[in-house]
Amino acid sequence: MREVSGTDSALSIGSRAPARGQGEARAAGSRRADAVRNRGKVLDAAERLFARDGVERVTMQAVAKEAGVGVGTLYRGFTDKAGLAIALLDERERQFQELMLSGPPPLGPGAEPAERLAAFVAGYVGLVAEQLELVLLSQTASPGARFRSGAHALWRTHCRHLLDLAGAPDPELRADALLAALSGEMIGHWLSEPDRDVAEITSAMTGLSRSLASDPATPSPGQG
Amino acid sequence: MREVSGTDSALSIGSRAPARGQGEARAAGSRRADAVRNRGKVLDAAERLFARDGVERVTMQAVAKEAGVGVGTLYRGFTDKAGLAIALLDERERQFQELMLSGPPPLGPGAEPAERLAAFVAGYVGLVAEQLELVLLSQTASPGARFRSGAHALWRTHCRHLLDLAGAPDPELRADALLAALSGEMIGHWLSEPDRDVAEITSAMTGLSRSLASDPATPSPGQG
C-alpha cells in the first residue's frame, strides 16, 4: 500500500518523508530498514482509519492490525497515541512554520510585530480548526501534553518574540496565555457552539492578540 | 469515620453539607439515607487518599475500598473520577463565588469592572494553584471537561459580564480566552518552571486581564 504518492484521502499529505521531530526515536541516519517501512505503514493505516472512523473511535489495536504490525511496534515508533497524532500533523505544521519564519508579510518578517502576531493567530486558528480531531488528540492525551510537543515550543518562541518586540509586558506568560486560548480544546468548544464559525473566532482572537501586544505605557493607536 | 467535624487533613473542608451541583445525581430532597451516608464516606476516603498518595496515583478501586463501598457506588454518586474532584473542590469554589458576587470590592460589586476582573483573576489563580491536583483532575479527565462544570459556567458569566461593562470587544470569547489562560494545565505548567511563583503569575495575569478589558476605542489610561 502506498508507494510514493498516489491518490489519497482528504487527510493525506503525500508520501512519507524521512521525518524527524517529536514522539519519534533516533535520527533518520541510523534507522533499520524494517523500522522505516513500518513507520510508513503505521502512518498510512492511522490516517486511513482516523479519516474513516473518527480519531476517538480508533484503537491502537486497530491501527496495528490495519498496518499489519504488532502494537509494540506502534509504541516503539511513536511514544503513544498522541505521538501518532503529532506525526500526522507534522507536515502541515512545518509548512506553516516556514511561512511564518520566512514567508511574505504580514505573517512573515517585514510587518509590525502586532500585525505579524495577528497574522500568526489567524493562520494558527485555521490550522487547528482544520485538523481539530488530531490536534485534540495530540494536546489532551495527557495533562500538559500540549507543552511537550516540539511544534509548541516553536509557536511559543515566535509569539514571545513578537510580543517582546511590540513592547508588551510579560511576553513569555502572554505568549503562553495566547496559545492556551487557541488550544484545540478551546477552539473545539467554540466551534461546537451554535452560530460560531472560524471567521468569527479568527476575528475575535486577532483582536485579542492586538490587545495583548499593546504596551500599556503607549496610548493605544487610534482605530475607530 | 468522621462524625460531624473532627480533626482533619490539610485538604479537609469540614463536615459534608447537603450539597448540590455537578457530577451528582438528583436534588438532595429525595435521596435515600444510605446514599447520603455513602456519599460522605466516599468524599472522606477520596480526600484522605488524595492527600496521602497524590491524586494521580489513587485509583477508583482504592477509593472504593477505603470508603468501604463498591466501585459501582462511586459511579452512581459521581459521574466519573473528575466528578469526585469537582465535588471536593465545590466548597472552596462556593466561598469564592460568594465573595465575588456580594463581597467587598474590588472583588465584589462597587469597583470598576476592569478592577473587579483583575481581582477575580488574582483570586482565581490562588484557588487553582492551591488545589492544583484536583483542578487538573477535574479539567483534564476528558477533552472539554472544563467547560462542563457548573462552576465554570459561573466564572465565565462573571468574566463576560465584567468585560462587557468595561466595553471590551467580544466579551464572551475573551472571557473564555481568559479562563483558558488560567486553566489548571496552564498554571500548573507555569508553576513547574523554575523561578516562577504564584505572585508572578498573578501579577502578569491581572495585567493581562486589564489589557483584555480595555476598549480599543478609548485611549488607554496612563499607568506609568
Place this chain on the structure above:
DNA sequence: TCATGAAGCGGAACCTATTCCGTTTTCGTG
C-alpha cells in the same frame, strides 16, 4: 407490621492504552 416497587449497591466483566519480554531481523565485521 408487612408487601412492594424504586433506589441503590457491589463487584465482575469490559475496553483500551501501555508495558514487558522472549523471539526475529538487520547489518556491520571478520
Place this chain on the structure above:
DNA sequence: CACGAAAACGGAATAGGTTCCGCTTCATGA
C-alpha cells in the same frame, strides 16, 4: 558468507477507568 550484537518485532499481560446487571435495602402506604 557466516556471526553476533543491536535493533526491532509481536502480542500476551497488565492496569485502571467505566459499565452492567442481578441482588439488597429503603421508604411508602395499606
